[in-house]
Amino acid sequence: MTAVIAIDQGTTGSGAHVLQSDGAFRSGATIDHKQFYPQAGWVEHDPEELVGNVARLIAQHKAGATGIGIANQGETVVAWDAKTKKPIHNAIVWQDARTHAEIEKLKAAGHEETTLARAGLPLDPYFSAAKLRWLLDNVAEAKTLRREGRLRLGTSDAFFLDRVAGQFATDVTTASRTSLMNLDTLQWDPQLAELFGVPIECLPEIRATAGDFGAIDGVPVAASMVDQQAALFGHGCRKPGDAKITFGTGAFALAIAGSKPLKNPKTGLLPTIAWKLGDAPVTYAIDGGVYNAASALNWARELGLFADFSEIETFDGCAIERGLAFVPALSGLGCPYWDRSAAGLWLGMGLETSKRDMLQSLLEGVALRAAQVIAAMDGLQPIAAKLSIDGGLANNGYFRGFLAKALGRQLTIPASLELTGLGCALFALIGAGLSTIDDLPQQQTGTLVEAAPFDRALVNRFADAVERCRNWRA
Structure with a gap:
């Protein structure tokens, strides 16, 4: 019997992995997605393609599963309509540097001390906050949806979970990569949100890495995390x-x-x-x-x-x-x-x-x-x-x-080089109540x-x- 499946939604593709109840781990199907480079230093993905691949992989591997884990790209962001669940712009990928000029303005104004003290992060286009602000400033539909109370902003995991599991949520590992979460309180920080101009009411709820993230066709989504943290656990x-x-x-x-x-x-x-x-x-x-x-x-x-x-x-x-x-x-x-x-x-x-x-x-x-x-x-x-x-x-x-x-x-x-998938599956095993951190299957x-x-x-x-x-x- 399949214990859990893990979806590793990465920068160049998505992969499915299966962890059996006896500890056997294997990799399943993989699907690549397109990379878009609209300008020098800009990197984008199509959110519809990403979530479609995630949903397809889950459908192919969910038979007999008692839990699902989803690992995400980390700092990649999406803006979408809360009512239709449709994205309003391509995802801006973690590699993207389009916000460099705005980041330099914040540095020049002396704000890096604030982000370091509260989020633990330097000012850099790598992190999510400035990307989210760019979407607010440059996508006309974002302004309209915000006025109507329908705008949702978040990292790619929050979009996936809202779309396929009915939960507008992220986890603490992913939120810690945004420059918007206070590293001590584990909540969105009002001062950081004001600094970047990102409305907190448009952001997802922050939850534990292993826990309740809704369900897909009756199978609980029991874990969500950044791919690198999944790999750390898998190691x-x-x-x-x-x-x-x-x-x-x-x-x-x-x-x-x-x-x-x-x-x-x-x-x-x-x-x-x-x-x-x-x-x-x-x-x-x-x-x-x-x-x-x-x-x-x-x-x-x-x-x-x-x-x-x-x-x-x-x-x-x-x-x-x-x-x-x-x-x-x-x-x-x-x-x-x-x-x-x-x-x-x-x-x-x-x-x-x-x-x-x-x-x-x-x-x-x-x-x-x-x-x-x-x-x-x-x-x-x-x-x-x-x-x-x-x-x-x-x-x-x-x-x-x-x-x-x-x-x-x-x-x-390690014997398996799919450590992100393995770590994601182990988190899902814990989130589904099938194991504890001290009693995980040995690899x-x-x-x-x-x-x-x-x-x-x-x-x-x-x-x-x-x-x-x-x-x-x-």
């Missing part, structure tokens, strides 16, 4: 210092912080919510993101630098030791810099530089940026000696070996990658390259 991270990095479109590191938020803006790390299970106290995390990981590799493939991933499994030596560095700042720099003015950069090229050299340095650059994030985390919350990774790049032998060296840590690569042990000696001077060389890429777009 088996449970105690302070446990950490994971997911190498997807970007590279996202999360570490368990414990029962209190760790706020230290100087580190460039983000205090956030790991999860909240029913009425139990919230568990906090620290978060650090690298905007470009697999997206940088896909970009290189589109440029014709390679055709098949088998071509980039092995390399001789080390590119950065030869003086060649790549900074994957194609969408700017995330943690710990939060600098959208930065640009992608190859440094140290000469007439002898080949395509393979460039690809090797690209893989190393993603790894070294991830190492910068983990180093920042370790200074705030000591990180365990063993770190778990997943995502497409975790399949690349050269990348994971170099990453282990750059981190100076042993890496665990297969993965493989280990041992750290090897690494000249720490190379870390400083890379840090110098990062500094050189900054302020290019200023």
Whole structure:
């Protein structure tokens, strides 16, 4: 019998996963969706396509299910009509940078101190609040619906839940990525809402990660969360210092912080919510993101630098030791810099530089940026000696070996690389009352990658390259 199904609604597609009552976990169907780039720096999805794919996957896999979990993209936002449930504009994706100018105005006015103190987040187009404000200012129907009391604003999960489960709600992990939720009260913050000009009455109710989110054709939706928090749970991270990095479109590191938020803006790390299970106290995390990981590799493939991933499994030596560095700042720099003015950069090229050299340095650059994030985390919350990774790049032998060296840590690569789906399913298992956090089914042990000696001077060389890429777009 199927215990629960998990839907992972991600940046490039949606996937279904099934967790059986005996602990067996398998992946089901996947559906890709279109990406829209209306202008430079703008990224959109069609909300109808997204919710249609979610509904289709649930319909295909719900037979015998006793619970459903839905993981979402995080900071991606939608505006829709409360009466018709129809979106009034394309979803604005987490990668989108259209609000850069407005964010800079808020920074210049000294408001970042407020967002850091109350939401735990810096001012950056990455987060949801400014995107929601953009919809209010630029979509005529948004103004009309607001006057009529019919406007709904929220992250993509709230739209899905309202549309398919009849619940206008979000969870604390997703709300913590908006810059509108107070990290201490776990409620929408009036001061932040006023700062960004987002009406609280248009926002969804904030609920626990595992709990009641309505039902779809009689099957309870028992969990809803950000995909990265689902992955954190799927990795088996449970105690302070446990950490994971997911190498997807970007590279996202999360570490368990414990029962209190760790706020230290100087580190460039983000205090956030790991999860909240029913009425139990919230568990906090620290978060650090690298905007470009697999997206940088896909970009290189589109440029014709390679055709098949088998071509980039092995390399001789080390590119950065030869003086060649790549900074994957194609969408700017995330943690710990939060600098959208930065640009992608190859440094140290000469007439002898080949395509393979460039690809090797690209893989190393993603790894070294991830190492910068983990180093920042370790200074705030000591990180365990063993770190778990997943995502497409975790399949690349050269990348994971170099990453282990750059981190100076042993890496665990779980048996299943669908950690977002697994974590989402485990949350749903708890939300449906079928298990507790202490009695979850055990998953297969993965493989280990041992750290090897690494000249720490190379870390400083890379840090110098990062500094050189900054302020290019200023």
